Amino acid sequence: MIRAAIVGGSGYGASELLRLSVTHPELSIVRVASRKLAGKPVASVHRFLYQVLDLAFEPADPRKTGDGVDLVFVALPHGAAGPFVAELLAIHPDIRVIDLSGDFRLADPETHRSCYDESPAFPELRATFAYGLPELFRDEVKKSRRIANPGCFATGSLLALAPLAERGLLNGPVAVDGKTGSSGSGAEPGPKTHHPERTSLLAAYSPLSHRHVPEIEQALSRKGGRPRLSFVPHSTPLVRGVYTTAYATNEKGIGAAEALEIYRARYAGERFVRVLDGPPDAGVVAGSNFADVWVTASRDHVIAFSAIDNLVKGMAGQAIQNANLLFGLDESLGLAAPGSRP
Ligand SMILES: NC(=O)c1ccc[n+]([C@@H]2O[C@H](COP(=O)([O-])OP(=O)(O)OC[C@H]3O[C@@H](n4cnc5c(N)ncnc54)[C@H](OP(=O)(O)O)[C@@H]3O)[C@@H](O)[C@H]2O)c1
The missing domain is CATH 3.30.360.10 (Dihydrodipicolinate Reductase; domain 2)
Structure with a gap:
């Protein structure tokens, strides 16, 4: 079983990761961190989880988020994600990270600076991230521990x-x-x-x-x-x-x-x-x-x-697809459900 944490707990990335993980047989979200909701039940914000997930938000502290987990999904805005990831990896260098933001997607630090001026470039760290679009870069994702999830x-x-x-x-x-x-x-x-x-x-x-x-x-x-x-x-x-x-x-x-x-x-x-x-x-x-x-x-x-x-192939679903690849699992675990209409 993969033990995972999510940061940015009140956002849509977190809510979709939580929703999809409910049916994932090998992924267990054990920590959901939030700047402002520590102590509150996760289901009080993501109400579809009432009587489905019994977890309370924890503080968003990069020194604690990685304790006892194999993987951290970073669902923060760009500019906040990069510094959080840098601090997390300084403490847990081998932990798997999937960053949903734009902070590590662009390989060239100068291009990054010109697009995301509020976000530090972290040139050395940036070079350790794989671009996580599995249909195009599956082999790189499989070999990596750190994924920049696409926009x-x-x-x-x-x-x-x-x-x-x-x-x-x-x-x-x-x-x-x-x-x-x-x-x-x-x-x-x-x-x-x-x-x-x-x-x-x-x-x-x-x-x-x-x-x-x-x-x-x-x-x-x-x-x-x-x-x-x-x-x-x-x-x-x-x-x-x-x-x-x-x-x-x-x-x-x-x-x-x-x-x-x-x-x-x-x-x-x-x-x-x-x-x-x-x-x-x-x-x-x-x-x-x-x-x-x-x-x-x-x-x-x-x-x-x-x-x-x-929110799914464009974010949280693709992140779970990447997680499955990082851990050598069937790529479609937790993601089999089709859409619905109406
Ligand atoms: N929405 C999409 O369709 C989509 C698609 C692809 C990628 N993305 C990217 O994925 C990331 C998450 O997106 P999202 O839709 O989940 O965003 P969101 O709904 O705005 O959630 C982001 C969460 O991050 C926390 N946060 C906000 N500002 C912060 C700050 N300055 N410092 C630290 N934490 C902060 C908040 O959670 P707490 O207060 O609970 O900590 C917030 O709920 C973003 O980088 C976004 O660009 C989004």
């Missing part, structure tokens, strides 16, 4: 575009349209997540300047692509979901059937990536660790689609 937009874009990069078909301009639900902003209410505002909000934000762009380019270039990415995220009234539509230049004039065959071959055998016969639907994957993808081609563009649940 939700990055996961959606990478699963949509990696098959093209690997075939040498991604060397030019790519326009990516990402759409997200309100839970992508975390549990703290804000003007753009407050229900009366969000329920009718459909708007672009941070056009061409989202922090996930260097993360997407870094992974695609490691897969053989040289894309020039223009990324525009959009807020939608959904709660869960990241929907990606990526318009890549059709450099070699491939047809729709050929493009689809490339994706089918690439993801054959991948438990969590399903290649569909038509555009995916974010509602269908909500609550699940599945990424549904599809691709088609016009004369000028290869257009790739993906739909994920940002």
